[in-house]
Amino acid sequence: MWTPSPDIYCRMRNGTAPHWHKAVQKHKLTKRWLTRIVDERENNLDNRAYGSLKDLETYAENTQSSLLYLILETLDVRDVHSDHAASHIGKAHGIITCLRAVPYHSSRRQVFLPVDICMLHGTSQEDFIRCSQEKNVKDVIFDVASQAHVHLEHARSFKRKVQGKAFAAFNITVALDSYLKKLRKADFNIFHPSLQRKNTLLPLYFYVRSWKKTY
Template sequence: RKRDYEGFLCSLLLPAESRTSAFALRAFNVELAQADSITQKTTGLMRMQFWREAVEGIYCDSPPHQPVATELWKAVKRHNLTKMWFMKIVDEREKNLDDRAYRNIQELETYAENTQSALLYLTLEMLGVRDIHADHAASHIGKAQGIVTCLRATPYHSTRQKVFLPMDICMLRGVSQEDFIRGKQEKNVRDVIYDIASQAHIHLEH
């Protein structure tokens, strides 16, 4: 609830019988997001390995004694959730521990697909929806959400001397990472934000 308030609110809109499982999925995502933001890569890798092994244990009916893992195991049993989506989320979050900017918008979209979209695929499964058209919509919504999340996090990351926005768009507009770190508001900086946000909007139009 504290770490993903928007996700918490959205989960409240789901059928009552699905909410506990939805909260478990969101809590799993928060756990990985927190590991993703750890400054020490070694510590982050250890957290990712814990969750990789936790998922393996969940699908062998031997989840670790950890509250989120226990609830996730119940959700998997209740809804027959696909293991592959959990692993994609863990693997992609682990790659992100490299702590570097995305080379291009496609790389950011891949990250969003394997994290945000994968979470939506699991949510659909939890609701008993296994439909190619629903998955198509979830893919685009997840990509849009991932792009917007990257934009929204830029001020926070800038205070930590980090910028993750796609380098190709920044270079096209003649904007450096230093421009974001210094909080510049020039037109070319705003154009970078507009270009990236426009890509998210394109996904919502599909």
């Protein structure tokens, strides 16, 4: 069994180190997933915008997807199909997290959306900082959100090959679907007030999807 060095725990600054230590010991977690999360978080501390949509996906893979791999291991699920689904769901989660944070970051004069997509539609950081609702701004959001949707659909395309007990790790798709639905309803206006309101029906949606044994 892999025993993490004290260094990996010292690099965790949010008080989770003792819990990770217990999880590693109990579930024999894989070293590279935990290390990738810590490495990627540290590499992202300088608050740079993502150079491309691919860069955002890489960040999401190394953080959100890696976390899902670890959750699967705690459920005693270790197979390529479940990992494949986790990879795409994690990427969708990372992309949507970036979108959800746009209003917050814009209010602090920060923009982290992929530069290549912004350039493609001729948008600038100032467009987001002043909460523009012009078509080119919405087009950026549409392109980024569409990639998240593609990842979710890809993950579901082979769900019949995924072990049933892995579905519990993928409940996050309920919240991701909910946000994308609200974003479409808001015509991809990332600053629409409806996107900042909680969905009180999420617990019900979680229950229904769990009952249907799907993600």
